[in-house]
Structures are given as structure tokens and as C-alpha cells.
Amino acid sequence: MQVKQKVYELYKGTVERVTGPRTVSAFLEKGVLSVPEFILAGDNLVSKCPTWSWEAGDPSKRKPYLPPDKQFLVTRNVPCLRRAVSLEEEYDAAGAEVVLGDDEDGEGWLATHGVQASKQEEEEDIPSMDTLNIGKTEGIKSIPSYFNAGNKGEEEEEDIPDMDTYEDTGNYSVATAQPSYFVAEEPEDDNILRTRTYDVSITYDKYYQTPRVWLTGYDESRMPLKPELVFEDISQDHARKTVTIEDHPHLSAGKHASVHPCKHAAVMKKIIDVLMSRGVEPEVDKKAKDSVGRPTKADHGANNHSLWKDLYMQDVC
Amino acid sequence: MEAAAARPLQVAAIGVCAETGFWDSLRRLKLDVLGTDDSPIPITGYYTPRQYEKIASLFRICPESILPPSANSFGDRNNCPVPGTLLNTNNMRGFQNLDRALILRAEAKKILHDISSGNVEENPSLLLRFLVISFADLKNWKVYYNVAFPSLVFDSKITLLSLKFASSALSQEEVTSLSKAFIEWRKSSETTVVPFFLINITQDSTATVRHLKDWKACQGNGQKLLFGFYDHGNRGFPGWALRNYIAFVSLRCKIEKVQFFCYREKRGHPDLQQSLIGEASFLAPHGWDAPDYVPEAIGWEGETIGKEYKEMKPKEIDLSSINPASQDEEKQ
Structure with a gap:
């Protein structure tokens, strides 16, 4: 396995060195992204979703075909409140998939949970990566709802917490005997204890001519998460298959989980075709105005790469 | 929500994320430049307002941190540069014997000086100055460290x-x-x-x-x-x-x-x-404007009231993932 991967990386590296970067758009024909399109889409992501930034990364790993200060995109400290395994259990318990009603923009999302389960999620208002469950269509719902904040402003379902509940953590009383300062500890809330965080980055894969998503995990005490623990946050159907642990192309240290880009362009092409058949011409830096393609259960690849679609087609904010 | 009565001010501590990449930068600096020189190194940390409702944002120490802000162009809305000091010792005993209270006060003194001299008005992030102490055990690919955000202690409660x-x-x-x-x-x-x-x-x-x-x-x-x-x-x-x-x-x-x-x-x-x-x-503290005054300070991460600094547990990070030797082993 390891040797095979090594040989493959060597091959890929050689091809990348001898071929020039794509400069002409083939987005509509093949679902791939040229370098200028990647930068355009990235600029748009950064301006609409300001938790994302362009970064230069390790200077020794700089790719000459990308601007020095725009080597890759990153957003950090994204909370992941529950493990994928527990979500999958819930998924099984909840049963059927449901299509969430189209909203005003004409967007509908396929939810893997029953109605009850999705209600519960709204209450929790889990911001973003609940979860990194790339495999299940759950991911389709949660990631866009994260990005949606960009143009929808305050979300209506927002549950504004009451200040009283903050103080009802039991820690408060501890402080009375202490001096004028207080180091507010996290409450011993089950939810908080299980909160891992992830740095999510998007790089440009020159070989596949597509963006590539990377995940760097941290545990509850903000220490780097071992790769095998990262897999707890990825559906078991995809861990070690479409999601693998590799060296990051722009960061020097540590191993990072990544969604393998091999099927990305094909899936993009499928989505583009659906859009085109509905009379919508997708653009890399514009939000599709009409409905987006709804991956079905049969379209397993699309489920897998729905995350990409959102990031890449700028259906992100 | 409505605060009932006046009460002592309590604040939330800052959590730190010291990335593997930072320790890798330190490792390289130590091997290539520093050797056994253990003088303090000016570094840069990155601060950001809270970004997500559910969790506090973290203070980041990353590969770019190994340089002081003056030599470091990295910074953006999600990474506000803050000056800090790194004290890396050459062995475990050196690390354990550091007088944590004393070095914390020395950093707090810098903050006090920056306030009274007007430096803070020009560069407000000086108020967030931080301190890292570490022992980088490069033989065993481990780092032991602690981080502090020195904070001046008033005579009476705020x-x-x-x-x-x-x-x-x-x-x-x-x-x-x-x-x-x-x-x-x-x-x-x-x-x-x-x-x-x-x-x-x-x-x-x-x-x-x-x-x-x-x-x-x-x-x-x-x-x-x-x-x-x-x-x-x-x-x-x-x-x-x-x-x-x-x-x-x-x-x-x-x-x-x-x-x-x-x-x-x-x-x-x-x-x-x-x-x-x-x-x-708050009441104006006494003596802060005297030039040789060294203020009381708090701010070690994980510090608990009443415990001796020496009982403070160091954080430990395993760098074996960046050890080329261990990667070769894996492959066999």
C-alpha cells in the first residue's frame, strides 16, 4: 500500500513537472479548473466568507504557477462537535432521507436525517463542520448552511443564548473565593468536551486540475489529532479510501487528511450537465442562480464530492 | 442577562494552539543557527476575534511565528500579529528550574512600560504580549512547553x-x-x-x-x-x-x-x-508609574489559584510525525 502510494506520488510529481498548468478554461466541458479560475473562485470565497484567507505556506513548497501570496486557502479552528460514527448511528436510527423544502433561492438539500433529527440540529445550531461527514448527504446540508451566512446575514433560526445560561455552569461559584480575576474554564459540558476543531484548507491540484480539500485536526485540548483519530470524523465508507492521510503540499509539518481529487472533475461535470440541462450556465465565481444539482443516493460520487461542489462553484456563501 | 449587582470582573482565559509547524521551525532554527544558545527569541503569535458561536477562537503559534513581528510580513484579519518571547531551554532540568513567576513579571513589566511610554497607542497589540517556555527534546522528537499571557494585577479588585x-x-x-x-x-x-x-x-x-x-x-x-x-x-x-x-x-x-x-x-x-x-x-494602582517598579502578574495557561508554579504541568507535543526516520519505518 505504502509503496504503491509512493510510486504513484512520484509519477504524479513527474507529470506535474513536465506539463504546464492549465490556463484555458475547460470548466464546462470537463469540470476541471484552470489556475486563473482557481484564483478567481478563491478570491470570491475570501471576500464572501471572511473566515477563509489566502496563505503563502512554506516558502520552500511554493508553486510557481500560483501567486506567492495566494498559494492555498485556509479556514481555522472550525468546530466539529460530534464524531461521524455517532452521526451514522443516528442516521441509521432516523431512517429515511428527506428532501428539505426549497428555500427562496430555489435551493433544496437532501437531508439524510428524518425530520425530527434535522430539527434537533437546528436547535443546536452547529456552525459548520458537524460534521466532516463527507460521505453522507448530511454534509451537503451542513456545509452550505455554514456558508450561507455570508449573504443571508443573520439567520432566522438563530437561537440567541441567554446570558443567564452562560453563568449557570457551576464554575461561577468557584470564583467567589478567588482574587479579582478568574480564568474561566470551559464548562464540563459533554458537548464542549467532545469538541474537536479542524483547520480546513483548499489547494490546487495541478495533476487533476481541481481544488483539493485538506483537514488538520486538533483535539479538545488543542493538540494535533493523530490521523487515525481524524478518521473518526469521516464516514467509514470513505476513510482511507477517498479520504487519505498525506503530506500537505504547502505546509511543512504533520500529516493531513485529504479528499482524493481523482473523481472530482467527473462529478463536477455531472453537476454542470444537470445545471446546463436546466438552462443555467455555471460560472466558477458566481453563485448558480437556479437550483443546484441534487445528488441522489445512487449518485454516490456526487455525495462524496458535494463538499467540493459547494466550495468550487461558489455556492458557498 | 441583566447583571444584577456589581461583582468582581471575571474574564475568559485565552486558549493556545501551538502548531506542529512552529516546533518544526524551532527545531530547524536550533539545528541550523542557535545550537545551545538559549537566549530569549522574539516571536509572533496570531490572535483573532471569536469566529464561531460555539467555540472561542484560539491564539495561534505557527511556522511564521518563529520571526518577530518586525521581520514578519504575515498577518491578516484572521491572524492579528502579536509580539511574544520564546525561552527554549536545552534540557528538562533547565525547563523545570525556570522561575516562572519571575519571567512572567519581567514580561508584565514590558507591558507596563509600553503603556506608560505611549507605545501601546501606536501598536495596541503590545497589550497582548505573550510568553512561551519550552524544552525541545529533539533526540526524542518531543517538546514540552507552557504559554502565558502576562496580565497586570491591580491592587484592588476591578x-x-x-x-x-x-x-x-x-x-x-x-x-x-x-x-x-x-x-x-x-x-x-x-x-x-x-x-x-x-x-x-x-x-x-x-x-x-x-x-x-x-x-x-x-x-x-x-x-x-x-x-x-x-x-x-x-x-x-x-x-x-x-x-x-x-x-x-x-x-x-x-x-x-x-x-x-x-x-x-x-x-x-x-x-x-x-x-x-x-x-x-477600578482604583488607580499605586506605584505603577515609578520607573523601576515590577508589577505583579498572572497569566500562565492552566494556572490554578493557590498552586505552586512548579506543579504546573507542561504541555507535551509529539513531533514524530515530522521525523523522516519514523516515516521510513512506517513504509517498511
Whole structure:
């Protein structure tokens, strides 16, 4: 396995060195992204979703075909409140998939949970990566709802917490005997204890001519998460298959989980075709105005790469 | 939510994420340049206001951190550069024998000096100055470390008079105007990395965000003046940064009561629903303006009241993932 991967990386590296970067758009024909399109889409992501930034990364790993200060995109400290395994259990318990009603923009999302389960999620208002469950269509719902904040402003379902509940953590009383300062500890809330965080980055894969998503995990005490623990946050159907642990192309240290880009362009092409058949011409830096393609259960690849679609087609904010 | 009575001010500690990449940079610096030289190294940390509702934002120490802010061009709205000091010892005994109380006070002294000299007005992030002590056990690919955010201790308690969510403390017009002003402040690459600022609200509800150095011009004209800062926290406590900020207000502005604004974001946009507005009162500390005064300080991460510093457990990070030898082993 390891040797095979090594040989493959060597091959890929050689091809990348001898071929020039794509400069002409083939987005509509093949679902791939040229370098200028990647930068355009990235600029748009950064301006609409300001938790994302362009970064230069390790200077020794700089790719000459990308601007020095725009080597890759990153957003950090994204909370992941529950493990994928527990979500999958819930998924099984909840049963059927449901299509969430189209909203005003004409967007509908396929939810893997029953109605009850999705209600519960709204209450929790889990911001973003609940979860990194790339495999299940759950991911389709949660990631866009994260990005949606960009143009929808305050979300209506927002549950504004009451200040009283903050103080009802039991820690408060501890402080009375202490001096004028207080180091507010996290409450011993089950939810908080299980909160891992992830740095999510998007790089440009020159070989596949597509963006590539990377995940760097941290545990509850903000220490780097071992790769095998990262897999707890990825559906078991995809861990070690479409999601693998590799060296990051722009960061020097540590191993990072990544969604393998091999099927990305094909899936993009499928989505583009659906859009085109509905009379919508997708653009890399514009939000599709009409409905987006709804991956079905049969379209397993699309489920897998729905995350990409959102990031890449700028259906992100 | 409505604060019942005045109470001692409590603040939320800052959590640190020291990335593997930072220790790798230190490893390389030590092997290539430092050798056994264990003098303090000026470094840069990265601070950001809270970005997601559920969790506080973290203070980042990353590969770029190995350089001081003066030699480091990295910084953006999600990474406000803050100066810090790294003390890396050559062995475990050296690490354990560091006088944590003393070095913390020395850093606090720098903060006090920066306040009284006016440096803070020019570069407000000096108020967030941090300290890292470490023993990089390169033979075994392990690092033991602790981080502190030195905070000046007042003679008497700081009293919190009120604390409210910004949206309930301000009128709707003020909220709208202030949101706009924040979006501008965060948009400009020059101001977005400045974590302390002033908020001026006129009688016709127009809000502006201004540089800290304008505090004299903003005072006493009947307008509302709030001392704002990027708050890393996500709960009903102001963030740690407020403590040194109050020291600044006390020492420079010579006032004994301050209205402060804890700025928080939601997914990168101003969140005035969960930003906090509060009022605190305090007595001017004695002796701070004497040139040789060394202030009392607190701020070690994980520090608990009443425990000796020596009992403080070091954090431990395993670097074996960047050890080329271990990667070869894996492959066989």
C-alpha cells in the first residue's frame, strides 16, 4: 500500500513537472479548473466568507504557477462537535432521507436525517463542520448552511443564548473565593468536551486540475489529532479510501487528511450537465442562480464530492 | 442577562494552539543557527476575534511565528500579529528550574512600560504580549512547553458594574451604524489587524471605529465612548485581553470607570448580538508609574489559584510525525 502510494506520488510529481498548468478554461466541458479560475473562485470565497484567507505556506513548497501570496486557502479552528460514527448511528436510527423544502433561492438539500433529527440540529445550531461527514448527504446540508451566512446575514433560526445560561455552569461559584480575576474554564459540558476543531484548507491540484480539500485536526485540548483519530470524523465508507492521510503540499509539518481529487472533475461535470440541462450556465465565481444539482443516493460520487461542489462553484456563501 | 449587582470582573482565559509547524521551525532554527544558545527569541503569535458561536477562537503559534513581528510580513484579519518571547531551554532540568513567576513579571513589566511610554497607542497589540517556555527534546522528537499571557494585577479588585449583549445595550440605529463601521474596519488591511480600538457614538446614533491614539480627542464631548477590543471568547465573560486594556485606560487616560466593547464575529461577520458591552470600575494602582517598579502578574495557561508554579504541568507535543526516520519505518 505504502509503496504503491509512493510510486504513484512520484509519477504524479513527474507529470506535474513536465506539463504546464492549465490556463484555458475547460470548466464546462470537463469540470476541471484552470489556475486563473482557481484564483478567481478563491478570491470570491475570501471576500464572501471572511473566515477563509489566502496563505503563502512554506516558502520552500511554493508553486510557481500560483501567486506567492495566494498559494492555498485556509479556514481555522472550525468546530466539529460530534464524531461521524455517532452521526451514522443516528442516521441509521432516523431512517429515511428527506428532501428539505426549497428555500427562496430555489435551493433544496437532501437531508439524510428524518425530520425530527434535522430539527434537533437546528436547535443546536452547529456552525459548520458537524460534521466532516463527507460521505453522507448530511454534509451537503451542513456545509452550505455554514456558508450561507455570508449573504443571508443573520439567520432566522438563530437561537440567541441567554446570558443567564452562560453563568449557570457551576464554575461561577468557584470564583467567589478567588482574587479579582478568574480564568474561566470551559464548562464540563459533554458537548464542549467532545469538541474537536479542524483547520480546513483548499489547494490546487495541478495533476487533476481541481481544488483539493485538506483537514488538520486538533483535539479538545488543542493538540494535533493523530490521523487515525481524524478518521473518526469521516464516514467509514470513505476513510482511507477517498479520504487519505498525506503530506500537505504547502505546509511543512504533520500529516493531513485529504479528499482524493481523482473523481472530482467527473462529478463536477455531472453537476454542470444537470445545471446546463436546466438552462443555467455555471460560472466558477458566481453563485448558480437556479437550483443546484441534487445528488441522489445512487449518485454516490456526487455525495462524496458535494463538499467540493459547494466550495468550487461558489455556492458557498 | 441583566447583571444584577456589581461583582468582581471575571474574564475568559485565552486558549493556545501551538502548531506542529512552529516546533518544526524551532527545531530547524536550533539545528541550523542557535545550537545551545538559549537566549530569549522574539516571536509572533496570531490572535483573532471569536469566529464561531460555539467555540472561542484560539491564539495561534505557527511556522511564521518563529520571526518577530518586525521581520514578519504575515498577518491578516484572521491572524492579528502579536509580539511574544520564546525561552527554549536545552534540557528538562533547565525547563523545570525556570522561575516562572519571575519571567512572567519581567514580561508584565514590558507591558507596563509600553503603556506608560505611549507605545501601546501606536501598536495596541503590545497589550497582548505573550510568553512561551519550552524544552525541545529533539533526540526524542518531543517538546514540552507552557504559554502565558502576562496580565497586570491591580491592587484592588476591578468591579464589573454591568454587562449586556451589544444588541440590547444599543439602539437599533446604533447597531446598524456600528455594524457598518466594523465591516469597514475589518475590510481595510491596515486596521483589521489592530485588536484594540475606540468606538464613538454620536447623539444622532452615528458610530465610528477609531484608533486608540485618538482617545484624547474622543473624550468629554458628550458622545458615547467605548473602549473596544477583539474578544476571543464565546461566552458571557469578556476575554482576557480586557485586563491589560483596563490597565492602559487607568494609566493613560487617568479614569476610574470604563465602558468597554467585546467585539465578536459570527463566521467572519460582526455579531452584535453576542458582542458584549460592559462597564467596569477600578482604583488607580499605586506605584505603577515609578520607573523601576515590577508589577505583579498572572497569566500562565492552566494556572490554578493557590498552586505552586512548579506543579504546573507542561504541555507535551509529539513531533514524530515530522521525523523522516519514523516515516521510513512506517513504509517498511
